[in-house]
Amino acid sequence: MRRLSTTQAKRLQKMAQAKVRLEQFKIDQIIPLIRCNRKARVQLCEQSVPVNSLSLRCFRAHGTNCARCGIKGIYFLLERDARENRFSLRLYAQSESGVEIPMTVDHIKPKSKGGKDNLNNLQPLCYLCNQVKKDTEQKWNSHRIKKVENHETAIN
Numbered sequence: 237m238r239r240l241s242t243t244q245a246k247r248l249q250k251m252a253q254a255k256v257r258l259e260q261f262k263i264d265q266i267i268p269l270i271r272c273n274r275k276a277r278v279q280l281c282e283q284s285v286p287v288n289s290l291s292l293r294c295f296r297a298h299g300t301n302c303a304r305c306g307i308k309g310i311y312f313l314l315e316r317d318a319r320e321n322r323f324s325l326r327l328y329a330q331s332e333s334g335v336e337i338p339m340t341v342d343h344i345k346p347k348s349k350g351g352k353d354n355l356n357n358l359q360p361l362c363y364l365c366n367q368v369k370k371d372t373e374q375k376w377n378s379h380r381i382k383k384v385e386n387h388e389t390a391i392n
């Protein structure tokens with residue numbers, strides 16, 4: 237379990253309060269729904285929700301653990317930012333004290349340095365580790381990032 241500083245906890249709580257949330261789903265309720273098809277959507281809570289995003293596909297291919305600190309994404313929330321119209325599925329972990337930590341997807345080789353939108357160039361990172369990594373090129377626990385060798389590797 238991960239401990240947060242007071243500043244980190246406050247920032248994450250503020251981020252959570254800015255969301256409009258409909259429903260929480262377990263990992264195994266969502267992972268089987270994820271597709272690579274461009275138009276893949278499912279009906280959840282009377283919303284048409286995309287299930288083909290790069291981040292969802294990364295969690296399906298590489299699992300829901302942060303590649304750096306190992307914290308585990310434990311549920312998806314169907315949510316939107318206050319200023320967005322559409323709901324989407326986002327993955328969350330929790331700190332030791334129950335503060336939600338968003339799980340993000342990181343480009344191992346940053347896009348700014350020519351990194352591709354390709355599952356082999358993606359790793360799950362929690363929000364806090366992603367902040368540490370920023371624009372550097374680092375790969376952690378490479379055994380967790382299995383090489384993906386099928387048609388889903390190419391996004392376009």
Ligand SMILES: [Zn+2]
Pocket residue numbers: 302303304305306307361362363364365366
């Ligand atoms: Zn992490």
